[in-house]
Amino acid sequence: MSGARSSVEVMTLQAVRLAGVADDAAVLDRAFAAEGEVFGVLDRAGRAGLVERMTFADLQGWTLTELGAGHLAGLLTAERESLATHAVLESALAAFEPVNARFVELVSRWQLAAPGMDAASGRADLGDLLAALTQLGGQLRVVLADLVAALPRFGRYPAQYDLALAKAAEEGLRWVTGIGLLSCHVVWAELHQDLFSSLGRSRYDLPDGQR
Incomplete structure (x- = not known):
């Protein structure tokens, strides 16, 4: 296509x-x-x-x-x-869901652990977090490849996710979980919403743990 x-x-x-x-x-x-x-x-x-x-x-x-x-x-x-994109949107959403589950679990687990960290362990664990998020970014590119080829507007998500990771390495956690800016979390959530709305659906149709 x-x-x-x-x-x-x-x-x-x-x-x-x-x-x-x-x-x-x-x-x-x-x-x-x-x-x-x-x-x-x-x-x-x-x-x-x-x-x-x-x-x-x-x-x-x-x-x-x-x-x-x-x-x-x-x-x-x-x-x-x-544009006959229903099938490729469905395929992308289905492939995205397990990657999304890993992203949510990873970020949630880190947020729960972060308050108890001292400065040294916090820096080390942030490095581990960014490494894991980078791996997920690679998986995201694979998941979206056919969709980006069919609907290039979806190409912004891998690019902005990678940019947020690069900024997180320099400026810290706000580029991972912050709101009011295109952090990893915001980019990821907007992609999920875009996939659903482009299919005429809502994320709120899902059980709470899968949104």
Whole structure:
């Protein structure tokens, strides 16, 4: 299957959805498109009531409206049907789930152990954690290879995961588990959500331990 470019509207609205509340930079980080194209979509979507500006405490940015969520669901269905990507999405999700379980178990186990570590053992264990996460990153690339070939917008996930790992090696744990930035955990969670929503499903359809 040769790769087909998703529409800029799909990529932009999905970027807003995945981020939850996204400033311009956050949308650009997630949309696989040029700045001018992305801002054009946001402008038109805002005028159509598909997105709106939200401010809550010190958090502000674009958010998807209920109308926008329904519109995006229709766009993702049309993309899946027109590009014939249902099978490759299903295959990628099935292959991702066991890797996801290992990722969740690894990070959770490290977080539980971290408060009791002294500085020296903490540094050593962080190194071990990053080594294990790097292995999972390699598995992630294999899992997504066919999907990235079919839908190149999914190519951002392995690249941003690897970038977060590199930053974690220099700057510490926030690039592994932090929120408000494209940490390993955030990139991983957004990928999981993207796989489900691209198939017209929700992660909340899963049992708690598998989300």
